[in-house]
Amino acid sequence: MDVVSDAISAVRLGRPSSDRVRVAGSWCTRLAPYEGAGFHVVLAGRCWLLPDGGEPVALGAGDAVLLPHGTGHVMADAPRDAAQARRAAPFERWAGRGTPDPENTDGTGTLMLCGKYRLDRTRAHPLLAELPTVAHFPYDPEGHPELRAAVDLLSGELDARRPGAGVALPSLLDLLLVYMVRAWVAGADAGTWPGALNDPVTAAALRALHADPAAAWSADRLAAAAGVSRPTLTRRFGARVGRSPMAYLTWWRMSLAAGRLRDTQDTLATIARHVGYGSPYAFSHAFTREFGTTPGRYRAGDPRGAAGRA
Incomplete structure (x- = not known):
């Protein structure tokens, strides 16, 4: 084992959960603070992430983002002010209806994979505690090939729904978490643990x-x-x-x-x-x-x- 593997294994509980969502037009949904880590992968289109108390983050196709401390946030088609964010539909109710716009096939919408990892913070390694509120990994065909491959495999698994998807999807989501933490360690220009591991x-x-x-x-x-x-x-x-x-x-x-x-x-x-x-x-x-x-x-x-x- 190594530090990153052990740090994740020490806190991971159960299987990750995820929803595949396609949206178009004007939309806005809120994800409440969570005892774990949230993640989003933009498979097509563009959107914005608005973390509680933080600056908006623009996301494009191929981007992955990790919220390692379970920070509450809004996902939307465009930046929203505080009043609009408070009126955002809860994600659980929104995603529970299925894809909000399943008939949208003209390529103008946004397709996302949104999910959560359950974490036991009572045994958190300081490596994970040092992660930023929002860790954004923009699409870069030249950088972090493992992360790019995981995103591509997730997209394919969601599209095809092939036999074995019930095992493959949770395993790919676990890989996604490892690759996001690894990418942060490799790319961070400050912090105790990136310095230690590099x-x-x-x-x-x-x-x-x-x-x-x-x-x-x-x-x-x-x-x-x-x-x-x-x-x-x-x-x-x-x-x-x-x-x-x-x-x-x-x-x-x-x-x-x-x-x-x-x-x-x-x-x-x-x-x-x-x-x-x-x-x-x-x-x-x-x-x-x-x-x-x-x-x-x-x-x-x-x-x-x-x-x-x-």
Whole structure:
């Protein structure tokens, strides 16, 4: 595993939902704030996204946009003022009627794929927390080929409705999320995590820790895995991640343990071994120090254990 894969896997819940919508003329619909991430892919035509408290974003054919923090927003044929936005039809009611203009076939309308990913923010990796309110990926035939391919495959799958679409579509939507996060990391010119993942030394150390978090890591062993000296790793990792390699490892181990406590009935001994601790006592001590509550109370829903320190 790697940081992006683990960051997404730690928070993803269930299957993504999506609606294919064709519209024309004057239209405006609102999507309320959501405990997850919203996305839109413009398959044909043009439209506008108006995020709550943010600037309008023009979208064209082939564009993808991710709202990773579930920000409420309006989708419309043109920018709207606040009063018009408040009168927008709720998307759930609007999309529930099917495509608002299914007879429009003259190419003047807009065809969109709109959907949501369910996320558990109590275990969010700081990489995802750093994503902007709106991450816009304009169509670019020369850039991010994986993202372009995912958009093209989604369009084809929606058009054809071939056998196996029930498996293919959710899988392509999951790929779309990975490729959007990857494209943001590759293209961001600021931020902690793009800098960390684009630095070869820090990225190598992170890959090693995420590949085997239960290993008996030490600063020296991790430096060897990254191909640098211990002082070099400590300096570069700390400057880009904001904590030492061993402190990050402890945080990530506890995040993985929190997931197992919530999602499984594994014993403390089993979870301790899974995250690299030799005994339930040592694991419980580390978990309590990180989350402010014991593993047993966290599993029972202690509100103090809603999230570890990011």
